[in-house]
Amino acid sequence: MLIVKKFGGSSVANKERIFNVARRCIEDYKEGHDVVVVLSAMGDTTDELLALAKTINPKAKKRELDMLLTTGEQVSVSLMAMALQSLDVPAVSLNGFQVRMHSTSRYGNARFKRVEKERILHELDSRKIVIVTGFQGVNKYDDVTTLGRGGSDTTAVALAAVLHADKCEIYTDVDGVYTADPRVVKNAKKIDTITYDEMLELASLGARVLHNRSVEMAKKYNVELVVRSSLNHSEGTVVKEAKGVEKLLVTGVAADQNTARISVIGVEDRPGIAFRIFDTLAKNNINVDIILQSVGREGTKDISFTVASDDLKAAIRTLEENKERLTIKDITWNEDVAKLSVVGAGMMSNPGVAAKMFESLYNSRVNINMISTSEIRITVLVPKKDIDKAMNAVHDGFAMSD
Template identity: 60%
Template sequence: MSLIVQKFGGSSVANADRLRNVADIITKTYSQNNDVVVVVSAQGDTTDDLIAKAKEVNPRPSKREMDMLLTAGEQMSASLLAMTIEQMGFPVVSLLGWQAGFLTDTSYGSARIKRVTPDRIKKELDKRNIVIVTGFQGINRYNDMTTLGRGGSDTSAVAIAAVMHADLCQIYTDVEGVYTADPRKIKNAKKIDVISYDEMLELATLGAQVLNNRSVEMAKKYNIELEVLSSYNRVPGTIVKEATKMEKMLISGIAKDDGVARVAIIGVPDRPGLAFKVFSKLSAKNVNVDIILQSIGRNGTKDISFTVSEDHLQATMEVLTPYVEQIGASSVVYDEDVAKVSIVGAGMETHPGVAALMFEALFESNINIQMISTSEIKISVLIERKDADKAVAAIHNKFFPEVVDQ
């Protein structure tokens, strides 16, 4: 008997027909003599609808009350799915995150899991129940409901798989696996059979939406093998696991993130320590900085440019606007009309000329590069937002010409 953890996203459980489809997948797995724990997200656009309802009554609600509201979405999904499975004649129970043993820190809206104590899950499995758990949520030391942030249901599923030493963790979504680019926009995108944790983590962090980056980090830490597959088409998906020694593709995928902004501090005095002070201020406000570019300098000053997520732009400007005068800089400006396009692949380490191919693709499409960032397995460029989709298509055609329609 194996223990299988299955996670289903919001689109997979969006309505009664899809709930019945998901229930069929779960019960077939159960009928093969497996223990099954299922993690679900809120149905369809439920979370967005709840956020809209909150803004109708309070434009700036507290994060605690937002967590109280948003956890209702997953509770609806879990109970409705359990009812569907009940109707099919199978034993099932639904549990809230706190009932499943999720204890988090006190960061409402983006809580981190401190520990999972799955005693209740184990008791229900011992009764041969299918266990449905609400993803995305837990409880903190004050007994308040908390949410794990965007993509938190993935993290919930991997956490359960880790603490219960599951044999497999399956992440069901609306695509058939991990692709070299978004298959909904690049019709010739190629599905990847196997991808390493490191490559998947980079893709997730750089904008690929198929998996949450925190879930990949956790899977790597606890060596949990993931399978990303479609809840609609019953075909093999993509396995995410530790790197293999097999010959690898030059790149594994291309990601786009149009939720970024470029910030520039103009005329920073050319003195040691000022860059440290600037980024320390941002770090203290939990602002993550990505691509950084510093000019050579002129007239004893330098310009420092960097990118942040759009969600952090307001906090960034609130920190820097009063601070630029203190350090003697001229001004701080920002640009939201940008996007980050990245290529990822462990094969880049042993193949020279990858960057040249990427830049050639952008040149041939007349796309200007504003900033560049590189590591051993990724190259990111900042470009105008309007060019993002064109850039992804051009780069994909450059690296995967064999799948281009003739």
């Protein structure tokens, strides 16, 4: 078997943890498997480097930030190789250049274009454990890029895809994917299997177990993902194609507090205006999430939508600057909101889920601001202060802990 194993920064934060990971890798190696390990930077290294950059230049260019940040993973992989070698297992560390993980040019948020496998296969052939820097690529100018936060998951999946790995294990500090955040919902239960689509909805909605781009890529290339703990040997959660996965009505519930609502009031009610608003925002790199449109006064309409909290200021500025062209009369916003979502592949064929969710929220007196649904997801916007109560109510309502 060829196994790709990815460990995050907290799993390699110090000497003891590095050796813990090394021993985990050796178990598979000694059973005769080929092992490729993807690592993030140690502990808080990335944040520390960002803070260092900020003292030098608060508006540092992303190209130089990427040059700086990518050193973090290079430190991790070289130390891991040393740890494995000290345990008498041949190992070699490789960075994005050496593997040739070609990416798009966009610094700070690059995507893989083509990942080469020759170097890794060559090292595996000589029975080495191969340790690869997560989170980074090389663009067409030979410059180093980063994939954005959580990008190491994507590195692992990309390598698993190109190497036709039998398994891609994502190690974390929890036992797997839960029906809800166990820190908030004490009855939350570990999920044994989940479909890519369900995982995607959960990941992008703030479950934060897997980087959503990595799940998209796993789906596209049919890479079987396993989310498991680096601290114990329990089975974890398998993420795979819907076939063979029991279609639960609701698989999990997720909360996302990194959100804000914006309303543009009194825009002209004629074709193309909504397009222009969201096109203007998109051109300024602002991602818009839930959108709700309602009829306003005197033949105008009001449009509400959510953006990530970090993008709120930029979004308002952009809208202000284009107020006239976009026929906006007024702009209001609210930061004290959070998104709550229930996800389940079984929803498609069962119309009662939304009603059940609204009932649970009503019973615990949580007010609903906005609603958005997809085939396998229902998301509501609720007051931020109510989010924990809401998550527990919905989790209990669907009896997910049974």
